[in-house]
Amino acid sequence: MRSPSPDADGHLDVSELRMTSKENRDENGYRVPSEAEVGGEVVSQLDEMWAEGWAPAWDGLFRADGRSRDADVGGPAVEDFTLGEPVDLDELMADDPEMVTSVSVFAEAALPDGSGHLCGGGGSLGSEGLLARFDADRRLVWLLHLSDSNEFVRISVDWPTAAFTNNLGNSIIIDLTTPDFAADRPG
Template sequence: MTAIERLWEDYDLPSRDSLHFADGRSFDVELDSDAPGGFRVLDAFDLDEMLKDDPSWTSSVDGRAVVDLGEKGLLWGGEGSYGSDGFAARLTADRALIWAIFFTESNPLNRIELSGNVATFYSTADITITVDIDDPRTPVS
């Protein structure tokens, strides 16, 4: 079991602007309204090392919006432990993590629109994040 899967068992995510895949890959991200999709995927990092340095650097997440993908799972967006946190995730049908993106300054993501395999998550601060639900690293405009 990867570090992100262990965190997800308690619906926790690292409190860092980051993208995580269930297989253990993690990337820094940054909000950028000029970038395709409203954010940039940056360098990979070692989540195990980050948690080793400070295991409490996590945030509980709670959903505020959901899109059911049937047997392909669901999309979930919501908030973290602090008012400025927001997250977007794709889960399996039994709510296991496929990928999750956490933002410390987006505000809660409270609405999701889906068109084909492209999802747009809207925050309470009028920030929009658009992703390819099969691979959120792929730029989408």
């Protein structure tokens, strides 16, 4: 199976991804992602949502390896970006399966070492912002949803950091080598 690639408008066609359900936890209590072998790729619930053009609508960092954390940005000025406690995406989705937002990609930047690329965008509401990292095979590594950050429309990379700038000109700077934002992916 080929990895998803953006179309002319910057949207990723990931409609061929699918998954099966299987619950498991690691020694730290993190959910180990549901796995299915699709052309040799491990596919998580997050992959499936992205494939359908959706993202979790909770404020949080959601990783394809199953680790997720609450996130807060303090509004469109994005001055107070913080990651909080671990959350379980499967439990969140089981409690409220309608808590999703559509995905629109407005910016993309390649990582200078060829290890993948970053995307910035928004959700169903103009107040939502989405950030994402993909590996070199264009598989989703993590997705950050922020409900009141506004859409992210520009990305600049100065390795190991990336600045994601919203449509108001405000930026979040992320260190891409920290464990939460690193390129690890299951499989």
